Amino acid sequence: MKPTISLLARLIDTLAPRSCTICGSRLTVTEEVMCACCNQCLPRTGYSKSAFDNRLSRLFWGRIPIEKGAALFFYKAHSDTSRLLYQLKYGGHPELGERLGQIVAAEFAQDGFFDGITAVLPVPLARQRERERGYNQSVEIARGVCEETGLPLLLNALERITFHGSQTQKDRWERNENVDKAFHLLDASAVSNQHILLIDDVITSGATLVAVAKEVLKGNNVKVSVLSLGFANNG
Numbered sequence: 001m002k003p004t005i006s007l008l009a010r011l012i013d014t015l016a017p018r019s020c021t022i023c024g025s026r027l028t029v030t031e032e033v034m035c036a037c038c039n040q041c042l043p044r045t046g047y048s049k050s051a052f053d054n055r056l057s058r059l060f061w062g063r064i065p066i067e068k069g070a071a072l073f074f075y076k077a078h079s080d081t082s083r084l085l086y087q088l089k090y091g092g093h094p095e096l097g098e099r100l101g102q103i104v105a106a107e108f109a110q111d112g113f114f115d116g117i118t119a120v121l122p123v124p125l126a127r128q129r130e131r132e133r134g135y136n137q138s139v140e141i142a143r144g145v146c147e148e149t150g151l152p153l154l155l156n157a158l159e160r161i162t163f164h165g166s167q168t169q170k171d172r173w174e175r176n177e178n179v180d181k182a183f184h185l186l187d188a189s190a191v192s193n194q195h196i197l198l199i200d201d202v203i204t205s206g207a208t209l210v211a212v213a214k215e216v217l218k219g220n221n222v223k224v225s226v227l228s229l230g231f232a233n234n235g
């Protein structure tokens with residue numbers, strides 16, 4: 001859905017001005033999540049133009065069979081992109097995820113990234129973790145992607161079964177350990193004969209998505225592709 005500037009939107013903007021998630025400057029009525037300047041400066045990967053072969057796709061080669069892979073931007077710690085993802089993950093702003101999902105989907109669709117993909121599956125959080133946080137950022141991103149593309153959203157096909165207490169420091173973005181057996185396919189029929197797009201907020205080592213994909217690939221005749229907002233493996 002494209003934003004329309006209604007009288008109501010203008011009124012809300014006047015009463016409760018929104019600010020850029022990255023630089024904090026006031027957003028105009030047409031701007032969403034971030035100001036035009038920050039949006040333009042976002043270090044985009046451009047991977048949707050070469051989705052079958054880029055550094056992110058190659059991260060998975062030899063670990064899982066992957067069709068396509070792309071991230072919206074390169075992620076760096078202590079940068080604009082980390083501020084954005086931190087707000088999404090820990091800032092209590094699920095609507096950020098949905099909007100960023102719409103943005104990434106609109107951009108990638110221009111490169112035909114979604115051609116052939118039949119369903120979207122966000123990386124699940126453990127139930128207890130989701131309750132604590134109030135939402136799952138990957139689900140929110142996936143929601144935005146599905147609104148933009150019309151693809152179905154799979155929410156109950158896979159569960160995350162482990163939870164290791166408070167580990168905010170340790171799992172800041174992604175942990176290699178403990179993630180191997182963290183997922184369990186609940187509904188093989190939901191993923192069978194599908195080309196599933198797995199969605200995460202940020203990809204670093206790829207360990208989480210490899211673990212998710214291995215479960216999803218237990219279905220019959222399944223293809224997987226991956227999409228994230230951030231890609232940290234850019235050294």
Ligand SMILES: [Zn+2]
Binds near residue numbers: 023024025035
């Ligand atoms: Zn800004």
